[in-house]
Amino acid sequence: MKNQLALLLLLCLNSMAFSQRSTVSGTIKDNTQTPLLGVNIVVKNSQIGTQTDEKGHFEIANLDEGAHTLSISYLGFRTRDVPFTLTNGKAQDLGDLILYEGNEILTEVIVEGERINKFSRKKTAYVSKLPLKDIENTQVYNTITTDLLESQIVTNFDDALKNAAGVENLWTSTGRGGDGAGYYSMRGFSVQPQLVNGLPGLTNGTINPANIERIEVLKGPSATLFGNAVSSYGGLINVVTKKPYAGSGGELSFTSGTYGLNQITGDFNTAINKSENLYFRLNTSYSSEQSFQDAGFRKSFFVAPSLSYKVNNKLSFSFYGEITQAEQTNPTFLFLNRGAPTEAQNLEELGYNNKLSFTSNDLTLENPTQNYRIEMDYKLSDTWQSQTLLSKSSTSTKGYYSYLYDYGILGNDTFTRFINKQNANTQTTDIQQNFIGDFKIASLRNRVVIGLDYFNATEINNSTGYAFYGNVTPEGGSNGDNPFTADVETDTYALSTAAVDAVLASQAVGNNKSKYHIYSLYASDVLNISNNLSAMLGLRVDHFDNEGNLVNLDDDYNQTTLSPKFGLLYQPILDQLSIFANYQNGFTNVAPQLVGDPNAGPQTLETFDPEQANQLEFGIKTNLFNNRLNATISYYDIKVKDRVITDPSSPFNKIQGGEVESKGFEIEVNANPVKGLNLRAGFSNNDSETTKSDNTEILNRRPLEAGPETQYNFWANYELQEGMLDGFGMGLGFNGASERFAINYASTGEFILPSYTIANASLYYQANKYRIGLKLNNVFNKEYYKGWSTINPQAPRVLLANFTYKF
Template identity: 80%
Template sequence: MKKQLTILFFLILSTFMFSQGGTVKGIIKDYNNIPLFGVNVSVKNTTKGTQTNETGLFEISNIDNGNYVLAISYLGFKSKEVTLKLNSNETIDFGIITLFEGDEILDEIVVNGNRTNKFSRKETAYVSKLSLKDIENTQVYSTITNELLQSQLVTNFDDALKNAVGVENLWTSTGRGGDGAGYYSLRGFSVQPELVNGLPGLTNGTINPANIERIEVVKGPSATLFGNSVTSYGGLINVVTKKPYVGNGGELSFTSGTYGLNQVTGDFNTALDKENNIYFRLNTSYATEQSFQDAGFRKSFFVAPSLSYKVSNKLSFSFYGEITQAEQTNPTFLFLNRNAPSVATNLEELNYNNKLSFTSNDLSLENPTQNYRIQMDYKLSDTWQSQTLLSKSSTSTKGYYTYLYDYGLLGGNTFSRFLNKQNANTLTTDIQQNFIGDFKISSLRNRVVIGLDYFNATATDNGTGYAFYGNVTPQGGTSGDNPFTPEVETDSYPLSTAGVDSVLESQAVGNSKSKYHIYSVYASNVLNFTQSFSAMVGLRLDRFDNEGSLENPNDDYDQTTFSPKFGLLFQPILNKLSLFANYQNGFKNVAPTLVGDPEAGLQTLKTFDPEQANQLEFGLKTNLFKGRLNTTVSYYDIKVTDRVITDPDSPFNKIQGGEVVSRGFEFEVNANPVNGLNIRGGFSNNYSETTKSDNKNILKRRPLEAGPRNLYNFWANYEFQESKLEGFGLGFGFNGSSDRFAINYLSTGEFILPSYTIANASVFYSADKYTISLKLNNALNKEYYKGWSTINPQNPRTLLANVTYKF
């Protein structure tokens, strides 16, 4: 009996000792039945988890019996949660699990150091307000990734945009009230960065790249989905900020460089609850920088908190904020005369000493900026989602603004300085409600967004008038002779706050406030006739209500506009090669004007339709070798019509007859030919001309805002793999342009800024927890200039050093 009980005891014991937990497995594929590699699969509230292999297969073993939730997430796809009940030794095979494209709050950023083609990140829900891969989107856009910015040690926004094909800086940020951000040429038209995370987010100063996850440069007129207040006919610039991600970690970084550059940045991400449903991220930076010229500085501090709260698998909230305090001297460009020829017609004749700033560090501008965004996402069903968004921004300017202008009244290359005291503020509010669907009608897949949008902007200006404050020559000569008085004055004008304030005392202080509202409804649908052939159709109804100056009821007006969009796309090789064509529209509201001969009686107010810009474009996109080679090739033709001009039959009448054309070719490549080597390159060619106008000064000439005709950029970064040099890396690149017109009018002739090519290089060492980098910008110390009726010298050779610690 004892022997039998002993045997039974050991049998029971061995059953417990050798029994195994349950197992779950399956295969994860996308909508096109393509296996997804590297999908994160985890059992919630346990330490169990894995990633799918190249066939999409996953398997998790030794799971204790009980009730669980299987969480599945992958970059650019909607996350999925599956409930299951598991018994010991049981294997549950889910078969094929399908994931659909889509950005979700907690999955927008996934830390993955082994991702291939780090310079090309094409998943985004902002460009089309739908979750589309780049290769299935009929619109062209460039993505500047955070990895690309880090590899180049980018410390300012202008340098970041050198990586976007066809984008060129026209002038740097001035800090001026209302329009103090930088201006850039894009497909022949000027544009400013006015979108943050797909919503209006204004700035009068520089944008600190330390908080940028990526920059999306969307090409061509884009009013159908974004309206006309934050876009241009050439496209738009959307800054995507860093947001919370699943996990804990962060980094501290310090960058120091030539001309007094010092920048400290911090990035901290953590869960705030035990269930890992609330994540908080904080990015912050403090930076100071001086100028290569005899005066000039910039300093800024920002803090950017963001929060993501996943209430359930259906409901989630997110909050983002950025508070910036910045101060800078505005760059005193040399403004060329726009009405009469200058003495100098090129830089050699100008004999410009570009080491002179013609300003003082006493004369600075403060640019406090705040941007906030709240988002609520709710899954109405498996096929429909509701997205509610609110954004608010406030940007201000306080301080001294100066400019130099060649009036041509004093002879020689003499530029007169004018200045004022700025005190301006702009407030914006944007409310959007989107309904996003992904469903089938019969066998046809539809991805739809239907949206309502309300936008409001209020601008207040309490600055002073402009006062004359002496003259300068490009070689540094000074005089006090006011060109607008008959006397010859010899007054001195010290560049100090006391001297400036004494002159501005006689200037009137403005008291203007203006406001406008935009009410919009839009819809866009991507219809898949087959997996390979799709069409995009979009339409916007836009109601513009301009209150104008609140003191003047006579400048009020409103306009209603339709903005359509259409595109066709065919993939001869699914997910690898696409051919596309698109029609895109943009518009600009036009204020009424008085017409009629004033000597014949009262003039009448004439209203106009909005200006229209229409683009036709076609090209191809590739995504070859498992994503290692992405290219975009396109040709576009933009025609702007209905510009208001003087009636050729009556000088007292205005008609809509002005036209501008802009057409060109663009090529971009992002490649990862071997592990560790990432390449980014691009080339663009643009032809622009004013074809119809009553202004003979600009007729049949290239507009100044079009910038240079040719632009090119290249950057290659290699990190040694699995050798004695593992972790070491090198970077090399260049960017440049053809010559450009600083002035191009019939009355003035031409002033051409020469072409340039700038070389840059870097070296770095990267370990698990830290990275040390050196970067040399403008390695050959090239003297070059940019401008838009201005002459703006660029930085000479600069050396940057960076240390980053990750935790």
């Protein structure tokens, strides 16, 4: 018996010796030896992982002896695999491990740590085409995160952009061909959202929020890196889509609300071949919504497949697609007369019944849209990476479009309706080749991007001409008297497809096809003169080749433009406080114009120089209290010169030389003062004026596209962290703007839309697998308007209910 017990004890000790467990540890830093917080560390082929602390340190315990591999990933950095071996139960310290900046593909987060400052996303590879932290970037940009959108139960793109400081919706999506997407005012200039994942992605409708990971709003002229096709002098809007990740999971969500809103969304991610690092993600949505007015609706189906394939640590591929089928009635804005005074000078005098749509659900537009993007990333060395990108987009409009215009002929604030049948399509192709480097020359760190860009746009328009289709008055009256005929007609005009088609039968159908190409070479370098001082230098050479209407050779032209960029940034407290200044450039290629009185002889074609916009800006950025307080405060001055306008002494002549100055300041704050509480606030003030022009109608006046002078937004979200109410949360906020000009010309006078402040609130419960939420928009049911030579009524109080299940 004693021998047997001894043998058993020996076997147990043997087994314990062979199953010893140990610990691996290390510190993760970037190329500047800065520790990285929140890096994902996963032991391959296991469910074991962790994240780094604020010092970049990590430790994983209870590992079996033998060979293992750590997979280290962090947003904006290239994933790194680190092999190691544990023997004899000894702990192993891997020391400092360096991550190099690169793509944004993440591995699965096994350990979910607390996320600090959920409304702030201060590192991106798109804004500068380099993976820079916001605090080391001389350009100002706002980021609207998916956490913020979830907190607010956002169901449309217009509501999402209310979170960006200084961005105001001028008018919502009309769905019409060519420019049917929404228009927004930014730093005194109009812009449309035309960028997806840093590449052109057009739409004639509205952007579906179901596939949005975040929205990046870049401020100021940005032509140096992005050209002029997708940006404006005030900035640009880049939508970053959801991407595949290493792991499986997803969610289903249903939102229902006032005015017939029903929206169901799905998000599904899985491994097609885990051993080959091949992952697939699908986001999809179906939405239908009616209008608060007497007619109007929108419905859409959206699907967005995406694929990522990591061949090895050097080579990876990704594919993203977005396909939308949408149908809507176009909002019939009241267009004010731009050439003569209106009878009413404000809304009270106008007597507008904003519950009237002046359309019917029989007259609709279809807006099918497709956007595709393919990316190949190849690690040439530890310091250089190749990025090859191809994007294609196609957006169409088919159906009935109408507008209401006050010609001032019939009196009684009568607006005349014109209608046509749209049949238009725009297709774009963009090819980019970027070489991204991170290296030192004489101890000076350089982060460089050198890129080639080819962009092509083809527009086809087979729409009918516009036909007169009756008149309306703002309070609801109607008549059939055509203001452009001598007789007084009493015809009636039914808002049906059959009646409209009968009128449009006499209208000519267009047969227009136009095309243009842009060839570009750009380079940008962020030079670290010291650890605290850096400079950004960039230059773009842009050649614009316009074929115009393909059957008319006289409208062909080409231009070559240089677009420089320069910035300086000093960090008194490294990674916590920076002082910056920048010079940024934007431009617009101006098409040749026929000039000369046609009654005096043949007109001649006159060419013009590109318009130029130049911005000077300075400010500060903070990243204080371990990322709990992010703030940006900046002052900018944008001067646009060489604007082409109509000669006031001759309507047949065009002259160049107008100038516009737009200046102001912006403040954005994201804070996480205590656990569970996230705050977002923004404030902007803009002073915009046409300072030089031979056209006295606009001289020394604020341009209509500048929107309101003052804008502000605030949102606070608090979630209880413990006790019986753990998981319950609430959100409160508001957004508003000062009054703005709907019309502002010397001969017409001013039509001013009043200021507004709109309050919003939410309440929710969040558990591990599901979330239930309620949201009330426009809590006090305030009547308010937006516009750009138009009067656009906004939605009254809306209640939303959401249920989301995560798996």
